[in-house]
Amino acid sequence: MLISDEKTSIKDLSGFRTDIKNLFDGWNAAPYVQEENLFPAEFLKALREIGALDALLSREEGGLDLCRTPEGGLVLMTLLRRTGYVSLSLGRCLEGHVNVVRLVELYGTYEQRRAFARLLQSGILAGIWVTDGVPPVTIRQENGQYRLAGIKGFASGVRHVSVALITATTQHGHSIMLLAPTTEANRRRAGPGTLTGMQASGTGAYDFTDVIIPSDHILGSAGDYLRQPEFSAGAWRGSAVALGAIDRLADLLRQELLERGRADNPHQLSRIGEALILQKTAVMWVEQAAKAAYAPRMTPEDVVAIVNLARLAVERAALELITLVQRSLGLSAFVKGKAVEQVMRDLMTYLRQPAPDEALTDAAAWFVDHDWPEESL
Incomplete structure (x- = not known):
């Protein structure tokens, strides 16, 4: 795989399944105690170190097709299931990351898929934030680029996600998908309130007002996010x-x-x-x-x-x-x-x-x- 020397080399699905088993067996031998309000960053780091985030990518990008093939899907099931065992909060964030990978593979151009893969291989966490806050997120074209306005709420891992796939409404009332950077701390907002559970997921909100998006960050066509199946x-x-x-x-x-x-x-x-x-x-x-x-x-x-x-x-x-x-x-x-x-x-x-x-x-x-x-x- 195209991963750094610090990570475990993944050769095939069988080897990666073994890496998953060894990682989780090690964590469960000394039970992981999660502080309720603390994002499970240590465990996310452990997943990165076995190449779990890279394995989600296509084989063309150095991954294992976990989001593409029946065989890969069953290994992905194991990864998500074992993550949920240790931490539902991390499981939610990992599932969101997987969702973004899947949508980019389905609706992105060849160039977008290549660029996104290179971005993920730097070790970042992606999020999918589609629930609008007040005001909702809108987008308008401006000098060949796009300007956003509005807030996304229920943003899981808001302090740890570096890029988010979001939906935005155009001037014509159409909903489109786009990839937006989410690293500016001053744009983070409080979430919907203190949830009964899942507090370690760090759910908050993010203000995209005046964020400028280049045209190649627009993903697919209007309505693709809701496209079945x-x-x-x-x-x-x-x-x-x-x-x-x-x-x-x-x-x-x-x-x-x-x-x-x-x-x-x-x-x-x-x-x-x-x-x-x-x-x-x-x-x-x-x-x-x-x-x-x-x-x-x-x-x-x-x-x-x-x-x-x-x-x-x-x-x-x-x-x-x-x-x-x-x-x-x-x-x-x-x-x-x-x-x-x-x-x-x-x-x-x-x-x-x-x-x-x-x-x-x-x-x-x-x-x-x-x-x-x-x-x-």
Whole structure:
């Protein structure tokens, strides 16, 4: 790969999967204690050192096609899942970074893809900030360049992201994507308030007023951000991150019951069994969604429907698991500062994704008249 000498050389998907396993096994051997309001920069550095951010790029740019191929997608699932296990906050930021890589690969020109790859290989973190603040972000042409105005809110990792993919509304009311620098500290603003969970993600806002964007930073065409199947299919990556937190909750439940000497209680055994069913159900749904997102012969409608159902299945598994953990551990599960309490709170916040009812009914409506595409998976 085209990475610096300080990083581990990645030769193929199998070798990179081994690097992921070794990294996370090392972190879990000495459990990572995350301060609730502190961005997990140390762990992000560890991911950089094994070449995880570079591996996301295409093979032409020295990467491993994690955002392009079915085989790469399954390795990406492992990376996101294991990151979510350690830190949901970092998982959110990493998933956003992946989203930007994917959109640039889909909608960027050859020159844009090359330039963006070189930028990422310098080690920066990218973000995707599409939720408008007050006022919303607009764009207007000016002397061959573009001038922005307005604020983006819910900007995850606002102090650590160096470039963001954002949407902006043109004078004609069209929504376009663009890449904008985000390193000016005086443009950072307070976020929407103190969230119940996910505080380590450093969610804030960023004021783009009077930022000048060259024309080659405009990505794709008007409306591309909402274009299907990618707009909905990308949700599988968020489900993979949430799956990591489900894994950790199941482990924390077993560990605490073993430490208390309560793991052989028949009622607790029943809950452990139910927890394992929920965990493995979530695994199967995320694997189906990851395969669908990269399936070469699947219709866009099938992809969107499968990913939407997977997203909701993972949400349901997570919420039911949280209830089991609370019943099993009692008040100790509500002691602020304990790992189990923070993971549950972060996970409940992380799961709040938009339009769940619409996602469910749209998927159901599609499969009323269409069979499940088993052969395409």
